[in-house]
Amino acid sequence: MVEGLDNIDWLPKGSFAILTRMHHAAVDGTAAAQLTWALHDLDARGKKRVGRHPGKIRQS
Numbered sequence: 001m002v003e004g005l006d007n008i009d010w011l012p013k014g015s016f017a018i019l020t021r022m023h024h025a026a027v028d029g030t031a032a033a034q035l036t037w038a039l040h041d042l043d044a045r046g047k048k049r050v051g052r053h054p055g056k057i058r059q060s
Helices: 027-041
Strands: none
Touching: none
């Protein structure tokens, strides 16, 4: 949890950030995407979203 972002002019008061670090051997891309979606879920019960999931990442 990163606090103290109130001192940055362009951020709203009460802003915070969450920093995550994972080793690529500990989690695959799908699990990392699911963790990111779970952290951004607005429903405390963690209901599954229908039709709102991350798509496949295209690599060039």
